[in-house]
Amino acid sequence: MLFKLAVDCIILAYDPGDNQLKVLLVQRENEPAKGQWALPGGFVDEPEDFAVTAARKLRQETGVTVPYLEQVRAYALTDPTVGQRLASVSYYALLEWAHYAPAADRTHLAQWFALPHVPALPFDHARKVQDAWQRVQEAARNRPVPFYLLPPKFPLNQLQRFYEALYQAPLDNRNFRKWVKGLPYVEALAELETNVSHRPSQLYQFKASAYAAFGQATRLTPY
Known part of the structure; x- marks a missing residue:
């Protein structure tokens, strides 16, 4: 054949x-x-x-x-x-x-x-x-997929919109932020967005070393 x-x-x-x-x-x-x-x-x-x-x-x-x-x-x-x-x-x-x-x-x-x-x-x-x-x-449920697609520094609302686009489903803003802030490998920075027309948001970044130590202890998506 x-x-x-x-x-x-x-x-x-x-x-x-x-x-x-x-x-x-x-x-x-x-x-x-x-x-x-x-x-x-x-x-x-x-x-x-x-x-x-x-x-x-x-x-x-x-x-x-x-x-x-x-x-x-x-x-x-x-x-x-x-x-x-x-x-x-x-x-x-x-x-x-x-x-x-x-x-x-x-x-x-x-x-x-x-x-x-x-x-x-x-x-x-x-x-x-x-x-x-x-x-x-x-x-995305067991690997930090969004951090391959987002800029090195990002506001939390951008991370939330990414997940909503990936799964085509809305997220509750308050619960999402609570979930993200409990992740040891997402680090808050002492920096704000620049060149935006709205009130600048705080920026965050992904910490690869913290993720490596974190392992698979909990879910990696808010869904």
């Missing part, structure tokens, strides 16, 4: 400007699905690790380099037609919004879309986006 193998990248970032978790899509330049928005990726065409192929395809299609890619899952053959059988492996990465730097000649072909409002995607890409989103939701 002959089949092709493809890799797809789900790159996620949190946009603090409109408080949305977003996915990076590219506009396909060739058939099939020419002109449609899709996940960056392509066929495995080199004798290398699949994650290396995925990272290389991502750089070629968007100009974006990520520090790591984590596998979401593998997908079985999706087309029964002989010669068109396709298996694929999807990977996701978390990218801090401020670090997004696409290649100048690719900006018109790569765009961010809010996860709740992703356009219709070809192939099985919609399923892969949902699978990656669910994986990040699960990961």
Whole structure:
């Protein structure tokens, strides 16, 4: 049985400007699905690790380099037609919004879309986006996911909005702040926001050393 193998990248970032978790899509330049928005990726065409192929395809299609890619899952053959059988492996990465730097000649072909409002995607890409989103939701329950996506210093309301965007559910402001202030790895700073039109809020930061000592003693999300 002959089949092709493809890799797809789900790159996620949190946009603090409109408080949305977003996915990076590219506009396909060739058939099939020419002109449609899709996940960056392509066929495995080199004798290398699949994650290396995925990272290389991502750089070629968007100009974006990520520090790591984590596998979401593998997908079985999706087309029964002989010669068109396709298996694929999807990977996701978390990218801090401020670090997004696409290649100048690719900006018109790569765009961010809010996860709740992703356009219709070809192939099985919609399923892969949902699978990656669910994986990040699960990961956030035992890993400090928001601190990969937020700026190094952040106000508590930004952290709350991140969780609301991730789980698509509101949080009680008072209970959320009480929960966060009980976490030993979130440190209050003697600093306030700058260049804001509203009353500046106190800033906080993530303490990796405290988190390492903290372990898995309690839940890492407010849900």
